[in-house]
């Protein structure tokens with residue numbers, strides 16, 4: 001097959017790898033607008049569960065990536081000055097550029113061509129192909145120019161976030177919530193390399209407005225965040241990589257393909273970063289598309305509807321959870337008023353996918369502390 005992929009992110013690269021590994025006669029080209037050695041953001045995380053799913057579907061690739069992962073067994077919730085470690089939530093992380101560089105090498109070894117610094121902006125420029133894969137991220141022109149065909153909806157969420165890094169290697173995936181006179185500042189931070197962490201700062205819309213961040217210079221914005229999180233950074237610096245305030249677009253598409261064009265990864269749907277699953281979902285889309293092609297003997301017209309059938313149920317469950325999770329962060333100024341134990345418990349159970357029994361299984365100490373806190377209420381209720 002002649003396959004043209006727009007976008008060398010995790011989705012496009014993994015799809016290319018699966019197809020080429022299965023059948024080296026496929027002619028696969030990926031067009032990527034960025035240079036080989038540049039990307040946005042810092043590190044990304046995979047939960048242990050996410051990695052298990054990926055390992056089951058593509059053990060070769062996970063074995064190849066695994067030596068490069070940072071790992072930790074727990075997450076930590078910081079409620080102002082109270083630290084609450086929550087066990088039973090294992091994560092791994094890797095720098096986004098390192099992940100992409102490893103994937104570039106992997107697919108190129110298989111014989112996939114990647115044309116870097118090539119912005120592909122029309123079907124005419126792409127030329128003839130048996131299959132066109134839109135793996136060009138949350139702002140995919142292929143999706144935007146065909147919204148009617150795809151049945152696209154984009155829900156812009158009100159919180160603001162900025163994706164920074166930090167020079168401090170934090171010891172676990174940590175969610176730090178600090179109350180200030182402007183409102184709550186939340187940092188999602190974790191080590192992704194021995195000397196670097198992702199440090200993503202999120203604010204409610206009102207806090208963003210009150211702080212005047214819309215017009216604040218990049219230097220003053222970093223200085224402000226460093227002051228808010230001084231106790232957490234312990235003298236380390238926040239670093240920028242073209243970092244700027246953004247709102248999260250929750251993207252969904254009713255239909256995933258037309259003719260020989262198909263959406264995968266963030267182009268298909270975005271999942272809020274607070275559940276750490278965007279990269280995993282992007283890679284699982286690729287796996288499902290590959291399986292659909294394999295099952296139909298590369299019959300594109302049969303494979304594309306099958307891809308949606310295979311993928312919709314597990315993908316939608318995580319997408320729904322991500323949308324509940326992002327709404328929890330939109331209430332953080334109200335939730336921070338809770339007792340720290342209640343706050344951590346509310347965080348753990350926010351998506352509805354973790355109930356009390358599951359909290360107890362993952363972290364008996366947290367479950368016990370929460371039961372103790374609410375023992376009086378339970379007695380009062382009779």
Ligand SMILES: Cc1cc2nc3c(=O)[nH]c(=O)nc-3n(C[C@H](O)[C@H](O)[C@H](O)COP(=O)(O)OP(=O)(O)OC[C@H]3O[C@@H](n4cnc5c(N)ncnc54)[C@H](O)[C@@H]3O)c2cc1C
Nearest residue numbers: 007009010011033044045120136137265266273278279282
């Ligand atoms: C702040 C933030 C934090 C995140 N944290 C995590 C996390 O911890 N864990 C996690 O799993 N996920 C995380 N994600 C999500 C994750 O980054 C995405 O879900 C994932 O990268 C999607 O992969 P993709 O291949 O679909 O798209 P992308 O990674 O966005 O790749 C798309 C590629 O297409 C290229 N491109 C776009 N247009 C064109 C064009 N016209 N021509 C050529 N090339 C083009 C882009 O340059 C890009 O390289 C985060 C996202 C954000 C915004």
